[in-house]
Amino acid sequence: MNIKILTMFILAVAPIFVIAQSPRKKPNIVYIMSDDHGYQAVSAYGYGLNHTPHIDRLADEGALFTRATVTNSLCAPSRAVLLTGKHSYINGKIDNEATFNWNQDNFAKILKKNGYQTALIGKIHMDGLPQGFDYSAVLIDQGEYYNPNFIVNGKKQQITGYVTDLTTDMTLDWIAKRDTAKPFCVLYHQKAPHREWLPALRHIQEYTSRTYKEPATLFDNYEGRGTAAKTAEMNILKHMNWAGDNKIPPAMMDELGISEYLSWDKAAFNNNLGRMTPDERAKWDAVYNPIMAEFRTNYRQMSDSSLMRWRYQRYMQDYLGTVAAVDDGVGRLLDFLKENGLDENTIVVYTSDQGFYLGEHGWYDKRFMYEESLRTPLIIRYPAEIKAGQSSDALVQNLDFAPTLLDYAGVQAPDDMQGESFRGLLNGNTESWRDVIYYTYYEYPSIHTVKRHYGIRTQQYKLIHFYYDVDEWELYDLEKDPQELNNVYDHPDYVQIRQRMHQKLEETRLKYKDSTTNDKQFLPVSKP
Template sequence: MHYIRFLYLVSMLSCGSGFLGNAQQKNPKPNIVYIMSDDHAYQAISAYGHGLNQTPHIDRLAQEGLKFTRATVTNSLCAPSRAVLLTGKHSFVNGKIDNMAKFDWNQDNFAKMLQKHGYQTALIGKIHMDGLPQGFDHSAVLIDQGEYYNPNFVINGHKQQLTGYVTDLTTDMVIDWIDKRDSEKPFCVLYHQKAPHREWLPALRHIQSYTATTYPEPATLFDDFQGRGTAAKSAEMNILNHMNWAGDSKVPPPLMDELGLKEYMKWDKAAYTNNLGRMTEEERKSWDAVYNPIMETFKAQYPNMTSRELLQWRYQRYMQDYMGTVAAVDEGVGKLLDYLKANGLEENTIVIYTSDQGFYLGEHGWFDKRFMYEESLRTPLLIRYPKEIPAGKTSNALVQNLDFAPTLLDFAGVEIPADIQGESFRTLAAGKDSLWRDAVYYTYYEYPSIHMVKRHYGIRTDRYKLIHFYYDVDEWELYDLEKDPNELSNVYEDPDYAAIKKHMTKKLQDVRKKYKDSGQNDARYIPVE
């Protein structure tokens, strides 16, 4: 009798474990694919409606998931933004305040936490921080900014030059890693593209069509910065005056010398020589067949061009190459999404597309980023997760890159550490919660340095933005984004905005206190007396 009961109990336990196993299979932890390009302006994603280009594959994430229209960064600079992503903490807390500061890989990051909870993790592409990445079972990262053609990667600590175009190589390595993973465990891969970072070398398959495209000029291309302070007027980001002729506009060094064009940065000609010098003989032949005629036309026109016409020419050259590099990024997203679908991974994989910050595409006559003005502060953010996130939705919530770490931990069922400063937007994305922060906080420290954007901090609310430029100046700017979306009129001293200024100043003080930013966390911070 006891023996029969024993067999019955064993049988029930066996069945129970089977049911439990099936339940776990039905509700496994989600896989995570975090896609981050470098300097990809939201204006250059067709889902955002600016009409500059077409990104059908990235747009799929907006159609099948959620599009954030007011996602922002805490520090609009490559390496600091990546440090914020990993740690969920502001730059003045994680220590990576600018591109020069060392990043301490020994501090905790969300990938390490996922590892401890059974996730397989990988980092593939650009990270732009020294040291062997920690928190990843597999890493294949570019050295510093990386190269577009036949790039060098450091693969699990070992340097190796790969043959091909960097955007395609990065995509293929991501898919290969997912394909060879342990399918019994959830995975998280950070899929980081170099493109569309300077110096914008498109894939050969795109150069013919994109160099033949004419792009509409932004309304502020010829901005004279009246109504604003020292910072905007003194920045060195103007397409005509501060962009490199050879490295950026692709004017060959011999032609520069012939036309009397001077290097703005000392590495201008070297960038051209080194970047194109990485190409094979056949690649270079294909490149020259397209670009040489462009330069011959420029050579003939240059002597009679006005400054206005020259800025317009350089703007088109910039946009053609920039958008050409975006095209390969978009194709890579499509290839990955098709792979996930074909392999039954679509439903249980969170896919995020974003950039490390925004970028200027001629607005205010600029290229680059760094400022707290909208084109630099805002970043594209699209997220698809069929199990939780309704398709085709839009959110105006003020989410930040500060929120990625806690959000991904939340999705993975991992407790969010108390010292993480960001907030999970999981329920917000699912449409289950409308409560969210009413202001985002921003800091920028890399001055004096390239582009000469002055140090500043500030807050942005739904309608207003308050910025304090400090260190070598003491200037405040206040913008009414509803009435002045292009941020052309600083109303800080306008008596009609006295109440708003007082309210925003108090809110800024409260936010700085909340995030424990006394200003002394930056060793180079010099308070204005």
């Protein structure tokens, strides 16, 4: 072959060679976090309460984690853990009242330094202008469902519409207008389905017409547990708000002699519905007024058990109706990504800031280390790498989200991040994973009166220490007692297991640097 022909051949095949050897394009990241969305209310988890077809589509096309947990089951602390990859006592956001220091590093800042464009849209529930984002449009505190106020790049503005739809609109708009030369990461954070639950108008007729199966422990009497479960104030019958939560008009409460449990009950009703336009309020009242009229007729003849059942149904109707719009938003996002050729190279994560009680143990809310609030839904789809239809029972935590997303982006996580990337679990490159997770909760004395506690969970056992104004230990065998009804801490058959769990607890606290604090707000009253 002469030189001219050889040169032409090399030039012809060179582009093919370069394409074959070029590194994979950095993935885009859409991190979807709802608020208080219990895994029981995601139909992919198989509880049968409701149907979430679009979130289920993520599970069908990606990986579903069945034992994902949080490190602190509370709104703002969970978000701080997401951002920093550090436990609450390290990042400083131990409860909803503590200040979060935005000057500390977070994974969005790191992505931005490495060529990503970043955005935070929706709920963050932390004071101060978010750092690490090219664009932010965040709700104030908990936010409002109808015609909410947003802080858009530091400036307050009220936006007309339903908050779940607006959060989706702004997310899709930002992606559409992004710099297409760069990869992007957007934190798409829904307020829904946080209390008080106000569904979108398009869903209220359907969901208020449904009846939901009661959980087996709706009338739990807490006999097998300690002081903390017995004194918590989150019982649906005794502690849920009548107006704000169940939508009974304040004037009807007065007429029937129903008093407020919390001083802001009636104000919540008036403020939430008062944000509606006249047309929105008329459509709302057309559905809810007949429900309340029937309640007025029956109330004085209702026993405590029938009231509990009525309140549970009202709770589920509004809660699950509120979830429906979240699922709608996921569907719109997935369709948008596909229509714009972004679906193959975009990581989509769906999760919640923690789990939630949907009547189990008679409760609503979260906070406890018991399963319903400890566990959180977690689904991740990335067609370029994650095989569809996977399910994993690995003990991953929200502590792991930051290092995992950095890993996918090809960025080294800082050494002080306490979480671990679970990327290898999904692509078959991780043969072993942690066998224990660590949990802390500090917001006491406070609303719901859930006592301070910390503990560990393995695949089969859970050890919890309630402290501060009590000194009580609880041990559960999750294989034999998945509903956590019987504390076996003092049972003779569990002596060796208790000892092993105490040893593992001390090792875990040392690993996560939570064994030598001198601050009284963290310090247990005693050791085992």
